[in-house]
Amino acid sequence: MPVTRCIGCRNYFAGPGRCPKCGADNSTPQMLRARAHASAGQRPLVGRSGTNGFAIAALVLGLLGISLLALVFGLVALKQIKEDRAQTGRGLALAGIWLAVAWTVLGVVLVVLLASG
Ligand SMILES: [Zn+2]
Secondary structure (H helix, E strand, O other): OOEEEOOOOOOEEEOOOEOOOOOOEOOOOHHHHHHHHHHHOOOOOOOOOEEOHHHHHHHHHHHHOOHHHHHHHHHHHHHHHHHOOOEEOHHHHHHHHHHHHHHHHHHHHHHHHHHHO
Protein backbone atom coordinates (compact mmCIF):
# COMPACT_ATOMS: atom_id res chain seq x y z
CA MET A 1 0.00 0.00 0.00
CA PRO A 2 1.25 3.49 -0.75
CA VAL A 3 1.54 5.88 2.15
CA THR A 4 -0.63 8.98 1.88
CA ARG A 5 -0.22 12.20 3.80
CA CYS A 6 -3.69 13.40 4.76
CA ILE A 7 -4.60 16.83 3.40
CA GLY A 8 -6.83 17.41 6.42
CA CYS A 9 -4.72 16.56 9.44
CA ARG A 10 -1.34 15.74 7.83
CA ASN A 11 -1.43 12.32 9.38
CA TYR A 12 0.34 9.56 7.43
CA PHE A 13 -1.73 6.50 6.66
CA ALA A 14 -1.83 3.56 4.24
CA GLY A 15 -3.76 5.04 1.36
CA PRO A 16 -5.20 6.27 -0.86
CA GLY A 17 -8.69 6.75 0.50
CA ARG A 18 -10.35 8.25 3.48
CA CYS A 19 -8.14 9.32 6.37
CA PRO A 20 -8.80 7.12 9.42
CA LYS A 21 -8.02 10.02 11.75
CA CYS A 22 -10.08 12.94 10.44
CA GLY A 23 -12.12 11.41 7.64
CA ALA A 24 -10.82 13.73 4.90
CA ASP A 25 -11.10 12.26 1.43
CA ASN A 26 -7.61 11.67 0.06
CA SER A 27 -8.63 9.65 -2.97
CA THR A 28 -8.83 12.44 -5.58
CA PRO A 29 -5.85 14.25 -7.16
CA GLN A 30 -3.90 16.74 -5.03
CA MET A 31 -5.41 20.01 -6.20
CA LEU A 32 -8.98 18.74 -6.26
CA ARG A 33 -8.49 17.31 -2.82
CA ALA A 34 -7.31 20.62 -1.48
CA ARG A 35 -10.25 22.44 -3.01
CA ALA A 36 -12.78 19.86 -1.88
CA HIS A 37 -11.34 19.98 1.59
CA ALA A 38 -11.49 23.77 1.69
CA SER A 39 -15.06 23.89 0.41
CA ALA A 40 -16.15 21.12 2.78
CA GLY A 41 -15.31 23.52 5.57
CA GLN A 42 -13.60 20.98 7.80
CA ARG A 43 -11.02 22.65 10.02
CA PRO A 44 -10.57 25.77 7.88
CA LEU A 45 -6.88 26.54 7.76
CA VAL A 46 -6.91 30.32 7.84
CA GLY A 47 -4.14 31.79 5.77
CA ARG A 48 -2.80 28.42 4.74
CA SER A 49 -4.79 27.78 1.59
CA GLY A 50 -5.20 29.81 -1.57
CA THR A 51 -2.46 31.90 -3.11
CA ASN A 52 0.66 32.21 -1.01
CA GLY A 53 1.09 35.75 0.32
CA PHE A 54 4.87 35.65 -0.02
CA ALA A 55 4.48 34.70 -3.69
CA ILE A 56 2.32 37.77 -4.35
CA ALA A 57 4.74 39.95 -2.39
CA ALA A 58 7.68 38.52 -4.34
CA LEU A 59 6.04 39.35 -7.67
CA VAL A 60 5.12 42.90 -6.57
CA LEU A 61 8.60 43.54 -5.17
CA GLY A 62 10.11 42.07 -8.32
CA LEU A 63 8.02 44.40 -10.48
CA LEU A 64 9.09 47.34 -8.30
CA GLY A 65 12.73 46.36 -8.69
CA ILE A 66 13.32 45.60 -5.01
CA SER A 67 15.34 42.58 -6.02
CA LEU A 68 16.80 41.35 -2.74
CA LEU A 69 13.43 41.26 -0.96
CA ALA A 70 11.73 39.80 -4.03
CA LEU A 71 14.31 37.01 -4.08
CA VAL A 72 13.92 36.29 -0.35
CA PHE A 73 10.11 36.39 -0.48
CA GLY A 74 10.09 34.23 -3.61
CA LEU A 75 12.26 31.57 -1.99
CA VAL A 76 10.15 31.61 1.19
CA ALA A 77 7.01 31.26 -0.95
CA LEU A 78 8.44 28.30 -2.89
CA LYS A 79 9.37 26.58 0.38
CA GLN A 80 5.91 27.13 1.87
CA ILE A 81 4.11 26.03 -1.30
CA LYS A 82 6.27 22.91 -1.43
CA GLU A 83 5.39 22.06 2.16
CA ASP A 84 1.69 22.89 1.85
CA ARG A 85 0.09 21.52 -1.29
CA ALA A 86 -3.12 23.47 -0.60
CA GLN A 87 -1.30 26.67 -1.49
CA THR A 88 -0.89 28.03 -5.00
CA GLY A 89 1.28 30.81 -6.41
CA ARG A 90 4.40 28.90 -7.45
CA GLY A 91 4.34 30.73 -10.79
CA LEU A 92 4.10 34.09 -9.05
CA ALA A 93 7.01 33.22 -6.76
CA LEU A 94 9.13 32.10 -9.71
CA ALA A 95 8.24 35.26 -11.64
CA GLY A 96 9.30 37.35 -8.63
CA ILE A 97 12.59 35.46 -8.38
CA TRP A 98 13.33 35.83 -12.10
CA LEU A 99 12.49 39.54 -11.97
CA ALA A 100 14.88 39.87 -9.01
CA VAL A 101 17.59 38.08 -11.00
CA ALA A 102 16.91 40.29 -14.02
CA TRP A 103 17.15 43.49 -11.95
CA THR A 104 20.35 42.24 -10.32
CA VAL A 105 21.93 41.46 -13.71
CA LEU A 106 20.81 44.85 -14.98
CA GLY A 107 22.31 46.51 -11.91
CA VAL A 108 25.63 44.70 -12.34
CA VAL A 109 25.75 45.66 -16.04
CA LEU A 110 25.07 49.32 -15.16
CA VAL A 111 27.76 49.31 -12.46
CA VAL A 112 30.26 47.77 -14.89
CA LEU A 113 29.35 50.31 -17.58
CA LEU A 114 29.64 53.21 -15.14
CA ALA A 115 32.93 51.90 -13.75
CA SER A 116 34.45 51.40 -17.18
CA GLY A 117 33.03 54.59 -18.67
ZN1 LIG B 1 -6.72 13.24 8.20
